[in-house]
Amino acid sequence: MSDIRQILSVAPVVPVITIERLEHAVPLARALVAGGLRVLEITLRTPVALAAIETVRGAVPDAIVGAGTLLRAKDFSAATAAGAQFGVSPGLTAGLAEASRSVDFPLLPGVMTPSELMAAAEMGFDTLKLFPAEQAGGTRMLAAVSGPFRGVVFCPTGGVTPQNASTYLALANVVCVGGSWVAPPDLIKQQNWAAIEGLAAEAMSLRRRQPA
Numbered sequence: 001m002s003d004i005r006q007i008l009s010v011a012p013v014v015p016v017i018t019i020e021r022l023e024h025a026v027p028l029a030r031a032l033v034a035g036g037l038r039v040l041e042i043t044l045r046t047p048v049a050l051a052a053i054e055t056v057r058g059a060v061p062d063a064i065v066g067a068g069t070l071l072r073a074k075d076f077s078a079a080t081a082a083g084a085q086f087g088v089s090p091g092l093t094a095g096l097a098e099a100s101r102s103v104d105f106p107l108l109p110g111v112m113t114p115s116e117l118m119a120a121a122e123m124g125f126d127t128l129k130l131f132p133a134e135q136a137g138g139t140r141m142l143a144a145v146s147g148p149f150r151g152v153v154f155c156p157t158g159g160v161t162p163q164n165a166s167t168y169l170a171l172a173n174v175v176c177v178g179g180s181w182v183a184p185p186d187l188i189k190q191q192n193w194a195a196i197e198g199l200a201a202e203a204m205s206l207r208r209r210q211p212a
């Protein structure tokens with residue numbers, strides 16, 4: 001799957017995952033996939049993140065594994081070497097756009113303002129992460145930009161919860177939402193994979209309106 005919109009259409013929620021201990025990566029990914037969430041964003045925020053991507057790729061074939069928190073051009077080559085199938089960045093710069101063209105996985109870049117949307121469109125991106133979604137104006141922001149920015153779809157991330165996720169997913173320009181609530185640090189630390197599978201199953205049952 002090489003198209004980011006297609007990847008994001010697989011499940012209504014993309015877990016935003018931070019792995020502190022490598023041995024947690026595979027059981028966590030298995031629990032999320034068992035609950036129905038196949039598209040996983042493993043953030044490059046810890047020393048074991050790249051190894052986690054590589055391990056999950058090898059051990060959980062049903063998962064579609066992305067590298068999150070891509071901040072620098074060199075993160076793209078590292079993510080490629082680890083086997084990432086897509087990338088996520090909290091923002092977008094010309095350097096990152098250039099780096100994304102040299103790798104074979106698609107990028108979901110972050111935006112927060114109309115000017116950033118326009119810059120992203122100029123760089124060829126029409127599937128975007130609204131980040132941080134709640135602080136950026138949440139569902140009201142997304143409804144407001146649906147007029148001028150037709151054809152652009154979003155994965156809002158940042159402050160999305162089980163309580164507000166359905167409101168986001170009801171919007172025509174929302175393809176899915178991202179969030180860490182399905183992989184909470186305390187449950188990971190407790191290795192409570194059953195509870196995480198339950199959270200994933202609940203997230204999977206959220207309804208979304210498919211973008212036109």
Ligand code: 3PG
Nearest residue numbers: 016157158159160179180
């Ligand atoms: C992040 O980058 O940490 C994501 O936006 C997740 O945000 P959340 O913890 O509010 O879901």
